Amino acid sequence: MRDVAALAKVSIKTVSRVVNGEPGVSPALARRVLAASERLDYRHNMTASSLRRSDGRSATIGVVLEDVANPFASALHRSIEDVAVKRGVLVLAGSSDEDGERERRLVSAFASRRVDGLIIQPSSHDHSYLLTERRAGTAMVFVDRPPAFLDADTVLTDNTAGVKRGVRHLVEHGHRRIGYLGDMRTIATAADRHQGYVEELAEHEIKLDERLVRLDLRGIEKAEAATTELLTGPEPPTALFTGQNLITIGAFRALRRLGLHRKVALIGFDDILLADLLEPGITVIAQDPAAIGRTAADVLFRRLDGDRSASEQHIVLTRMITRGSGEIRP
Amino acid sequence: MRDVAALAKVSIKTVSRVVNGEPGVSPALARRVLAASERLDYRHNMTASSLRRSDGRSATIGVVLEDVANPFASALHRSIEDVAVKRGVLVLAGSSDEDGERERRLVSAFASRRVDGLIIQPSSHDHSYLLTERRAGTAMVFVDRPPAFLDADTVLTDNTAGVKRGVRHLVEHGHRRIGYLGDMRTIATAADRHQGYVEELAEHEIKLDERLVRLDLRGIEKAEAATTELLTGPEPPTALFTGQNLITIGAFRALRRLGLHRKVALIGFDDILLADLLEPGITVIAQDPAAIGRTAADVLFRRLDGDRSASEQHIVLTRMITRGSGEIRP
């Protein structure tokens, strides 16, 4: 900037004004400054700028996801980015791998870089550590799962209602013995989904049979094994509800291997790419990650714009997509 | 930092030393400083630090992807992140959407934040604009597609060889009329893949029939329509090679709708989640995005560590995964 000022024969403050589009610079001078910065390949240094600025904004937000390569998480990421670019804000993204310690380290690294806001898909089970960041003025929004020990803006899927809808669909197709395969109970969404299963059965006065329930399944293989066990045991279920996309895939694999994919009904939580091309197509309760991400980013930027009202809890609805596997009758 | 220094009754330089783990601070003082920074919730400000530091490093890199939500791109992103976290480096990610102008804007935004390095999956067809950044000392590596008008480190898939392998597989299964469905020819990888098809046919002395070739297909729907047209026309192909994952999905949809999925062979470029559960399973030429990302990040960090040797071109091999669709005989 000093070099540009020297070449344009003005003070560096004038260059600063031109670069920031501040008013009160005569057109002639502005042109001279622009020409000089062009000639010297001048690049505005946002880090120095945000250091000096009164608001201290870095025009950067941090996003903590379970895994940036996970389809659900990357869809969130993309819709957050879309809102951010419109405001000239960049996105730092990181994967916590369902590990509270990694989540904290990421947040800490983001905080060191003075991000303006955070969007967190939580892995940790205690977010009181974020009080410090909040006090420092960092905006934050939680997505997909609620924060623990912290009152903050949250955008969630209506997990319980979604599962209930799916289980009701199975009941309406004549099923009474409905198996449930779920993810780690430590994950709030997984607990909510399991809860939906339990509630919906009760509403139809179907007695909960714990032998038809398998929880704490992580990954395709575990789900496949559990499904096989469930279906080859005594009194197997006539329908399955799977609480997460990898579990759905594992269950479908097992059904296929056992030749039961046209006999046992299956509804899964989360949509799966290609689910329509399988035989039968897989009926799912689809989340809307794009809507979740967009909402979260909107709330975050409203906070950054000064909205100090009480924290908001947004619920994004699910949608049932029927494709065949959920319509098999016992 | 000033407050911490005051509370610990030391100079701020001593606090700086403790925070950066520099030697030459007595254990007693270090403890006092640590206690004080704990008590005041002190957060090291990396932006100020990198401004002042002699190397000017921000411990941040920028990654430009076609779309952070695309499975191939997000796999790249994740493997880059894995290398970066080990060095305490954070990743800024952005989507260029196959638009050269967006790519430039992202790079410019990254440059303003003084990233140490860039990993770019290019959309633009002229990268001479990056000369300025390079001169400013920014390291850069290109992934998936080569840079244009710029000599730089590059990590590519062996597209031509991969396609040739797949086409040979079809020929070996008795096919002579092999259709080809490809992406935009402006994308370097798409051009290379088409080239592989042409070459392999020539090696088997099969005359290229342009009526069996459809290029510039973008997205599932276009691919589905083109496939339908190809198969319902006169003298339809007995096998198809699809040059990209969305095209493979579109082609498979068309085959299914026409009831030809067990009659016409299909091999696709890029692996697809669930491809093994379809009927028939889809034979693919799989890329290794994790290896590409890891290699790119390794090269980038070697450059940041001072490696000034000539630019490197890495080729990551593909792998054929046979699942049934590619083994159908005419």
Added chain:
DNA sequence: TTGTCTTTTGACAACGTTGTCACTTTGGTC
């Protein structure tokens, strides 16, 4: 011409850190 008001411009300090270098203390040797 002078006085007043408005617009344009620039000098300087400050943002939160680290590099440089000089000073003080400590422990050991003669």
Added chain:
DNA sequence: GACCAAAGTGACAACGTTGTCAAAAGACAA
């Protein structure tokens, strides 16, 4: 007890910007 080297510590400037405020220049009326 004097001297020295090594270790520990701090004062100050500087990184590239922007906020503040004052000075200069221009516009206009009397």
